[in-house]
Amino acid sequence: MQVRSVHSGSGLQLQAVAMETEPHPAKNLSVFRTTEADPARHSEQHAAQYYTLSPTHLRTVFPHGLPPRFQMQVKTFNEGCVMVRPPALEIISHLKKADYSKPALHYLLYGATGCGKTMSLCHVLHYCSTQGWLVLHIPDAHLWVKNCKELLPSSSRPSRFDQPVQASQWLQNFKVTNDHFLSKIKTTRRYVWTKRERTEEGRPLAELVEQGVNRVKSSSDVVGALLRELRLQAGQGDFRLAVAVDGVNAAWGKTSLKKEDKSAVLLEELTLIHNMRKMLNNDWCGGAIITALSQTGSLYTSRLSYLPQELLGQEGFDKMDPFVPVPVSNYTEKEFESCYLYYMDRNWLQHPNSKCECVNTSGGNAGWVEIASHVGRCWYHVTTGRRNAEVRVMVNVAPVNFVV
Amino acid sequence: MALYRLSAVRWSRYNPYYMEPEPRREVYVSEKEKDEERELKRVRPIKAATSGTSSSLFSDSVISKFINVMMQDGRKVLAREIMTQTLETIKRKQVEKYHTATETKKLEIECNPYNVFHQALENCKPVIGLTSIQRGGKYYQVPIPLTDNRRRFMAMKWLITECRDNKHRRTHMYEKLAQELLAASANEGNVVKKKHDLHKMAEANRAYAHYRWW
Numbered sequence: 001m002q003v004r005s006v007h008s009g010s011g012l013q014l015q016a017v018a019m020e021t022e023p024h025p026a027k028n029l030s031v032f033r034t035t036e037a038d039p040a041r042h043s044e045q046h047a048a049q050y051y052t053l054s055p056t057h058l059r060t061v062f063p064h065g066l067p068p069r070f071q072m073q074v075k076t077f078n079e080g081c082v083m084v085r086p087p088a089l090e091i092i093s094h095l096k097k098a099d100y101s102k103p104a105l106h107y108l109l110y111g112a113t114g115c116g117k118t119m120s121l122c123h124v125l126h127y128c129s130t131q132g133w134l135v136l137h138i139p140d141a142h143l144w145v146k147n148c149k150e151l152l153p154s155s156s157r158p159s160r161f162d163q164p165v166q167a168s169q170w171l172q173n174f175k176v177t178n179d180h181f182l183s184k185i186k187t188t189r190r191y192v193w194t195k196r197e198r199t200e201e202g203r204p205l206a207e208l209v210e211q212g213v214n215r216v217k218s219s220s221d222v223v224g225a226l227l228r229e230l231r232l233q234a235g236q237g238d239f240r241l242a243v244a245v246d247g248v249n250a251a252w253g254k255t256s257l258k259k260e261d262k263s264a265v266l267l268e269e270l271t272l273i274h275n276m277r278k279m280l281n282n283d284w285c286g287g288a289i290i291t292a293l294s295q296t297g298s299l300y301t302s303r304l305s306y307l308p309q310e311l312l313g314q315e316g317f318d319k320m321d322p323f324v325p326v327p328v329s330n331y332t333e334k335e336f337e338s339c340y341l342y343y344m345d346r347n348w349l350q351h352p353n354s355k356c357e358c359v360n361t362s363g364g365n366a367g368w369v370e371i372a373s374h375v376g377r378c379w380y381h382v383t384t385g386r387r388n389a390e391v392r393v394m395v396n397v398a399p400v401n402f403v404v
Numbered sequence: 405m406a407l408y409r410l411s412a413v414r415w416s417r418y419n420p421y422y423m424e425p426e427p428r429r430e431v432y433v434s435e436k437e438k439d440e441e442r443e444l445k446r447v448r449p450i451k452a453a454t455s456g457t458s459s460s461l462f463s464d465s466v467i468s469k470f471i472n473v474m475m476q477d478g479r480k481v482l483a484r485e486i487m488t489q490t491l492e493t494i495k496r497k498q499v500e501k502y503h504t505a506t507e508t509k510k511l512e513i514e515c516n517p518y519n520v521f522h523q524a525l526e527n528c529k530p531v532i533g534l535t536s537i538q539r540g541g542k543y544y545q546v547p548i549p550l551t552d553n554r555r556r557f558m559a560m561k562w563l564i565t566e567c568r569d570n571k572h573r574r575t576h577m578y579e580k581l582a583q584e585l586l587a588a589s590a591n592e593g594n595v596v597k598k599k600h601d602l603h604k605m606a607e608a609n610r611a612y613a614h615y616r617w618w
Contacts, residue, residue, distance in 0.1 A: 072496065075500065076496045076503075077503060078504060348495070348499060354461065357460060357461050357462065
């Protein structure tokens with residue numbers, strides 16, 4: 001199918017020629033794959049098709065962003081393929097048309113567990129990265145509010161707590177993604193870390209990040225300084241800033257961390273969360289804030305809740321308001337077909353009749369399809385009685401004596 | 405035709421009049437069932453199926469047996485979880501090998517974890533066993549034939565004990581099992597070695613074979 005461009009003119013003839021040659025390689029690769037590796041050129045034409053992420057992009061853009069099961073899949077299949085789906089396409093189209101002189105817009109991906117919010121977020125981030133934006137990706141905000149073994153009292157402010165390990169790890173990954181920006185952007189203020197260490201005004205951000213990575217004790221404060229610098233300078237128009245937070249409901253939920261006297265730590269007392277909240281405030285220009293909710297890692301929330309009101313709470317909803325809500329739903333028929341063909345192509349589905357089992361037990365939920373596609377989990381769920389709501393029976397079976 | 409169950413299972417409280425449940429889907433979809441059998445099922449009561457039976461395509465009786473052998477303290481859910489993860493790990497390793505292999509090597513790699521499991525179990529089953537028989541105050545290790553069930557059980561038990569005892573304690577059971585199964589399907593590893601040792605012992609003790617009286 002050819003897409004006719006809106007404008008006509010001799011300059012765009014080459015583009016028309018380039019588009020015409022596309023269907024031929026696509027015929028060889030079949031229905032579920034597309035050769036279009038640039039997310040900026042993805043459209044409804046490519047919906048439900050897989051596009052390949054190049055290995056360099058996988059290493060630089062997503063050092064910590066991809067979900068762990070997807071990382072395993074990339075290792076197994078020797079390639080990283082992401083499906084082009086409507087939620088990601090919607091956000092990318094908004095990003096293309098937005099006015100970046102106005103304050104940053106909030107985009108919120110929400111949906112049931114396993115329907116593809118994190119993968120849609122990664123698709124959008126790949127777009128931002130290929131367009132030359134500075135990507136600030138917090139892969140899972142829930143990791144910052146639980147299971148912290150070292151909680152140091154902050155050196156700069158009396159009532160705050162630092163998380164050195166998490167902050168330094170995040171800074172290392174940030175460096176991998178945005179290396180080329182760090183030498184160009186300069187600090188606007190003098191930062192004093194200890195009696196002997198300070199970062200002067202006008203030094204490149206690379207030095208700031210080095211300071212945080214090497215001196216783990218002050219890494220949380222470095223993160224705060226870094227976020228402040230980026231917030232101030234994004235509005236000046238040199239670069240665009242994409243703030244991506246997965247599991248954003250952690251910023252307004254509860255922690256499970258405790259102080260030494262066994263009293264609970266409040267979220268406001270954590271440096272990293274405090275700085276993240278300031279970043280999520282839309283008082284800065286020159287970028288976008290793309291977030292995704294997540295129930296799986298969240299603390300003290302019901303497993304069935306997935307709507308923004310339930311997961312963000314009153315405070316979070318007010319802070320995020322106004323936002324562009326982007327619902328992510330289960331696979332459609334076409335997307336499921338595509339997924340199934342992809343797994344068959346990669347030699348992942350071994351049983352010849354596994355398709356209807358996959359459909360029945362996964363109910364079209366993307367995460368469950370991945371799990372159901374390999375073996376045995378199907379009947380595990382059947383006999384323990386945990387099944388997804390929509391189950392389509394594709395085979396006519398007699399109801400007598402049936403165990404299922 | 406045996407209308408009643410001939411074998412009396414020791415612990416079963418069911419009246420022999422009750423029939424076995426049929427979990428397989430093909431029997432109902434195709435016309436294999438004869439009219440008399442269908443009439444019987446209309447009239448006669450049927451036993452309740454156990455929770456372990458399934459009509460899924462992925463259910464396998466040998467795998468179910470392995471899960472039961474692996475189960476401790478009645479924790480079936482955990483045992484089944486480990487088995488699923490083992491099969492997934494085997495499939496992942498094999499598919500990874502498949503995608504990085506040359507065209508000729510690709511045909512030799514078995515990606516189906518069920519086939520790998522069955523092959524590994526076959527390779528671990530001993531052909532002949534030893535038993536302790538007392539003659540004249542001394543006990544001798546005498547080679548004896550084994551039934552199919554006994555051979556299968558011994559292979560499963562060896563696999564599980566090998567993984568529990570002789571591996572690094574920080575690795576998960578499913579990783580250990582996957583490694584051991586992949587090695588056994590290629591006729592390598594400690595379990596196959598144990599089977600070979602048993603065969604050698606039986607060969608060494610063949611002089612005492614006449615001590616067996618059954």
